[in-house]
Amino acid sequence: MGKRYYCDYCDRSLPYSVEARKKHDYGHHHQKLKKHHFDQFKSAREQLQDELSREKCRRFHSGQDCSFGDTCIYSHLTDIDISNLKQQAREEELQLKKLRLPTLVKNGKEPSLESWLSRKEQKVQSTSDYPVEDSTDWELKYTIPPNVVVSCLPPSLIPPSAESLLQYEFVDWG
Incomplete structure (x- = not known):
């Protein structure tokens, strides 16, 4: 039995050759599954930018069923979904800003200048021994x-x- 190539996205194996692998990688099913996999890791801000750059799907928003589903090049999100996505993006930005703050500020225990100076003075006096x-x-x-x-x-x-x-x-x- 020859070598086989296993595709994690498609959960299938194929003969290990350049032609077969290239044919598989450029296939519609593989491209769709690969896009779906990487879309899971997008932040809310990136998803919002993608959705706002697209036009609304006329068929989907008129109440009909869009036959393209997830592969549709138009947006299927409603105004409520977009506002929820905006809120999630704001929350993510606040969390990122909070992560960049020093630990004491994150916990709401930011030391005052006076307390820091008094502790520093005590250390200098204790080390003068x-x-x-x-x-x-x-x-x-x-x-x-x-x-x-x-x-x-x-x-x-x-x-x-x-x-x-x-x-x-x-x-x-x-």
């Missing part, structure tokens, strides 16, 4: 820029002193 060592430049391998205060740095970024390096026992690996 770290000893600032007086050492000359030749003892340090790395120097901190003069505009950075050592007391504001986290413990992992405070440079080690020469004495602490001399007291440390290095372990040999391997």
Whole structure:
């Protein structure tokens, strides 16, 4: 048995050859199912733009049955459906805007400037307990820029002193 190509959209398999696959891919049934599949993932805004760009189907809106169904190039949505789609598009835009906001603002707990400044001041006062060592430049391998205060740095970024390096026992690996 030869190789077979399986089409997920049409749920069928066919012989694996360029001609058969090309013939299948350009077929009406495959095109219709593929379009239906991708239309499921359109946002309300995209659907609204598509529907507003089309004219209304005269046959469908006059009460008759449109024989083209989903493949009709004209719009089958009523005014109520279009207004519902507009509302969904607005809601999606609001959700996207809300997702772009910082977490505290999303939850309605936006901090005030005064509370943020007071917390920052408390942190600076609590970190001032770290000893600032007086050492000359030749003892340090790395120097901190003069505009950075050592007391504001986290413990992992405070440079080690020469004495602490001399007291440390290095372990040999391997």
